[in-house]
Amino acid sequence: MFYIYCPYCGEHREEEEFHAKGQAHLARPKDPDACSDEEWGNFLYFRPNPRGLYHELWVHAIGCRKFFNIARDTQTYEILETYRIGESPKLSQSTDQQQS
Amino acid sequence: MTQSNRLPRGGRIDRSRPLTFKFNGQTYQGFAGDSLASALLANGVDVIGRSFKYSRPRGIIAAGAEEPNAVFQLGATEATQTPNVRATQQELFDGLVSQPTSGWPNLNFDFMGLMGTILGRMLPPGFYYKTFMFPQAAWDTYEKYIRKAAGLGRSPREPDVDIYDHLNQHTDVLIVGAGPAGLAAALSAARSGARVILADEQAEMGGSLLDGGYTLDGQPAAEWLKATLDELARYDNVLLLPRSTVNGYHDHNFLTIHERRTDHIGDRAPANHSRQRLHRVRAKWVVLATGAHERPLVYGNNDLPGCMLASAVSTYINRYAVVPGNRLVLMTTNDNAYRTAFDWQDAGREVVAIVDTRQGAAGAWQEEARRRGIKVLTGHAVIEARGRKRVQGAVVSGLSPDGSQALGSDQVLVCDTLATSGGWSPAVHLSCHTGSRPIWDDEVIGFVPGKTVQKQLAAGAVAGRFGLNECLEEGASLGALAATNAGFTAEPAAVPTAECRPETRPMALFCVPHHKRNSRAPKQFVDFQTDVTAAAIELATREGFESIEHVKRYTAMGFGTDQGKLGNINGMAIAAKSLNQTISETGTTIFRPNYTPVTFGAIAGRHCNDLFDPMRYTAMHEWHVKHGAKFEDVGQWKRPWYYPKPGETMQQALNRECLATRDSVGILDASTLGKIDIQGKDAREFLGRVYTNAWAKLPVGKCRYGLMCREDGMVFDDGVTSCLGENHFLMTTTTGGAAGVLEWLELYHQTEWPELEVYMNTVTDHWATMTIAGPNARKLLSELTDDIDLDRDTFKFMDWRQGTVAGVPARVFRISFTGELSYEINVQAHYGLHVWEKLFEHGAKYDLTPYGTETMHILRAEKGFIIAGQDTDGSVHPYDLGMSWAVKEDKPFSFIGKRGMKREDCVRTDRKQLVGLKTLDPGIVLPEGAQAVDDPNQPKPMKMLGHITSSYYSANLERSIAMGLIRNGHNREGDIVYYPLENGRVVEAEICGTIFLDPKGERQNV
């Protein structure tokens, strides 16, 4: 069970308080109607599944209700950093960045 | 019964407290301080079970958690039945009742024995693997017998009478294991002031110090042990947890400890005491001091009762004053095990010989053996044990220096106990739980903990350091390091020095070669619980299974409740040899939580019965209970389902509730509907983005129904949102969807549109909501309010008003989920019951009838109103529902779901679409989930058109009604489709519109 630092609350809390929301930095296309079916399909359904560094969106659901990002190693489950929406990760060399 | 194997003195037992216990129906005596295993051995009980596959008699091998055979069913009553209890870890108490779980139907003669080789042939290696590929039916047949025969125990058929606790712990240093290394670590950490938890699976802390005749600084080890435990007990910052197994090491240094608080006292816990406790520990640093398990050697018939681990024999002698036999042969690959022969001799029994597998072994231990007059055969090995239900002799042969061949002629040594030691395997289990792979170390001749990302240190035998002095020193220094890492100033505690005989190099030997090939030799068991032999592992590699994980699955090695603690390393060594590889080339092994079996009680803790999950009640709940409501769970809410009168069936109650509502007036407790308060200058814009319809022009005082879709265009929730002020809205959601909708709104606001100024919060629990519906609803409400104008032309359908109802502030919404004239009265929750009761006071003359969720479902289905999550399932978009009126495509912002609905697959004309369905026989109510077909006589699998989503008997229409999805259904009105049911019956139904009653909507507009 993870021990997660909420960058808004400023402390570590148990995983039970959080919900995982999938890949981070996945921006909704600005003009969805201009997307081809394939582009929209990629936005909807296709996600990388890297071994190693991965950026994820989480929400402190039973806490401050804020969404934030986690950089996590998918192999060791280490959380390498957490940061607020709108901030950039310090660690970014990863396959998940190439997609979005 | 006499305790024939009990020594007249010694041991850590209390001879003044004799205890009576039962095993397999027989009554025996032991002493306080005994384990169930030591008491059985004291009584000379040799056979304690029969093996799973070959039905061979089995005895006790070990003295700790690694015991594979003595795994029993405990419990004096049905309610206290506990499976999977290792007799070696169960303290004896007066009145203990135990049963072998293997050996059905009895230990000494059984059906399985009769089957003999037949079953062996039935269950060759790869049995599981091959069986799982059989049809399910075959497995069903086998499983019954396998479970019964395999010694898996059974769960109680009555509710558990005991209570169980969970405790959340936060600690600076968690030390696992209170042997010499763990104790020294605890001293160092505790003295720094760090919060320390020291957990040990045994009743007494001390580990190996309890088992041998060690001296520390010239004094018996027991004295240092007592002083250390006394000191630790004095510290407020130290929690000592005996009888507590650290069973799981999870991510981010989260560990679970299973504490058995009363299992040593009796069959059930004393009143108001919890029987077991699960500690959920978040530790800053962990010191693993879990020790090591002695490895038995593998040889022919090594499963005969009387074949034991050398160290276990020493433990039984020193700790329990039990010598489990009279004539000992010891086979060893190392010096340390000589201790067992010396203990045996000191207990006054005969050591026939020490068989040392090493060529020319010579040193202090051999010297001591000679001094004691014990025969030592170096460069020899026991290749086979002889006997029927107990060892009667050991066949000894010469051994080639590399351990690969049995040489020369055999001699048979007459003995009744055959102790072996193949060295020690560090207990690396916990370090593996988080995915760290252990590493083979040729010096250690074992796996040691590998690289880990956990904040974890390993001290003593678990790290491959087996000497007592090494353990003490490393423990002290790593205990200090852990405390320092956790932010304390710590020094290694001074530790005493043990007097140890120097040891010469051990030999890496796992399976003793026989003159015959392994496949022809007497069975050489590797895993006793699953009856896996050396030959079976060789067969697996010959059949092409080269990965050790595949070998394990093929043979079932390590799949028992002991997780292969004794056998896995030997099995890997045998596989490696068979593949002509080194052990590290063959790979490594994985251990998963839990280290030993944990009761479901401990896992559940207090989260059972009423506390299983939080329950939510509305403000009027007590009224519903008093008036006989039957409840249904909706999410965590308890909602009235229907209100049967005495003698009424459910259908009779529903018919009455439905008719009363449409004929006069009914009332529903709608408090559970999700309510989200939304404010901010961009609230209106926000609504326009998350709903499919338009919100730009909704004036204050008006309500509007809206659909919510995911980005893929599929409906996921719906509800009415009201405009309370220019920048203030109240959104309602489905009862079950409330939390999810709020999180989803926050997601879009926080991550996509942070520039919108909008705030939202749940207010579901703030309001009690009661819906009165029916032709008399207005008359009833008018008696309770004098400041809300209820005139049909001023307070119109889809309007809301603020005012006073029954003397309290209220918001009244004229909205309808029944198609009737209907008002939803919202008052602050603590006024709810008052208003509800006032409504009944005034409603009696209108026969005001409470109705529950089931009647609500029927009434809305009569009107064709959908329930998101029932008539939709995440694959249905608004057009499929025939609700194009709820989608406003020309909104300036591309609302959520818009693009999704336009994908190629979403604009097909032959999608499954929601339609009404009338059975040709109006008395038949189709089951929800029934599948429609065009031709019921077509061959299976039939081409299915869609399923029934809602289906009821409508008392108002005097017939059944249903809604369902039908492929291309919107273009098939009037067609007949067929529903073949499970019972073979086929029901015909006609496709129709979804509105069964009042298609023009006149009833709600009166």
Ligand SMILES: [Zn+2]
């Ligand atoms: Zn937070």
